[in-house]
Amino acid sequence: MPANLPPEYKAAEKKFKAASTVAEKIAALEDLISTVPKHKGTDHLRADLRRRLSQLNKEALDQRKRKGGGRDSLYNVSREGAAQMALVGFANAGKSSILASLTKATPVIADYPLSTLLPLPGMMPYEDIQFQLVDLPPIANETTDGWVSGIIRIADGVLVILDLAEDAVVQLELILDQLGKWNISTQAEKTAEFRGVTKRALVVANKKDLPGAEENFERLKEGFGTVFPMVAVSCLRKEGLEDLKQEIFRLSGVIRVYSKPPGKPPDLSMPFTVPAGCTVTELAEKIHKEFVTQMKFARIWGSAKFEGMKVERNYVLKDRDIVEINA
Secondary structure, X not given: OOOOOOHHHHHHHHHHHHOOOHHHHHHHHHHHHHOOOOOHHHHHHHHHHHHHHHHHHHHHHHHHHHOOOOOOHHHOOOOOOOOEEEEEEOOOOOHHHHHHHHOOOOOOOOOOOOOOOXXXXXXXXXXXXXXXXXXXXOOOOOOOHHHHHHHHHHOOEEEEEEEOOOOHHHHHHHHHHHHHHOOEEEOXXXXXXXXXXXXXXXXXXXXXXXXXXXXXXXXXXXXXXXXXXXXXXXOOOOEOHHHHHHHHHHHHOEEEEEEOOOOOOOOOOOOEEEEXXXXXXXXXXXXXXXXHHHOOEEEEEOOOOOOOEEEOOOOEOOOOEEEEEEO
């Protein structure tokens, strides 16, 4: 074993040896790999750890098959926040870097393929709400196709991560083709004949700091700029991340609405997140089902013609509206 390993390695190794379940071992081994410095003296160690990680992943897949192919807790991601977004892309496109830059999640970020073997969620704060981002193994990894496509199918939207160091147009075309094989389409591509699942999609072009990235992004916009919303970012330089957050909010299709008890100030600490196009009646049902039958009228601050205006039950709410329901 190399003598110049950092103290974090020994702590991670101890955690790995103490792990009992396959899932715990996989998570601990990913942490262990992340502590190994990259130089010639650690090449053999890193290769050995990757082989062990690959074997554990196979064991996890075998366990899943023995359970009849159902999705067990190892591959299940509980939905949290205002919306769930799946990160889709090829190996080394920077999905894990984007997750780490936008959330407090700590994925393994490495220059070798398949550093992400399990779904890894993280919560991204945006102003006064949060979105759940889920990092997934690379597209076209046959050993993970089944559960990866399953997570994408239930997500609210898809972030297509592209590497601007490579041909972004080709990457996007290949990803769309793979999604099509899974009967997953995007709103931009949807046709009358399509009978699968349709998802909102945002193209995230990563590594804008590299030479040639700007020209690559321009070609991407020429080919798909009118089809998909897209944003260029650099996780290394922390550029474009605020724009990315805003685009994720737009992609989600949700708005924030604040409640106001009659005669009292509004509660601005925790907004309701509802689909764009939500009416006063739909909001009342979300707050409490009895409100729907008991509601006499509602007042709106924000999008109404004047503050506190009385509105009908079918009034369509806008982002940041304050609603007072009178029973």
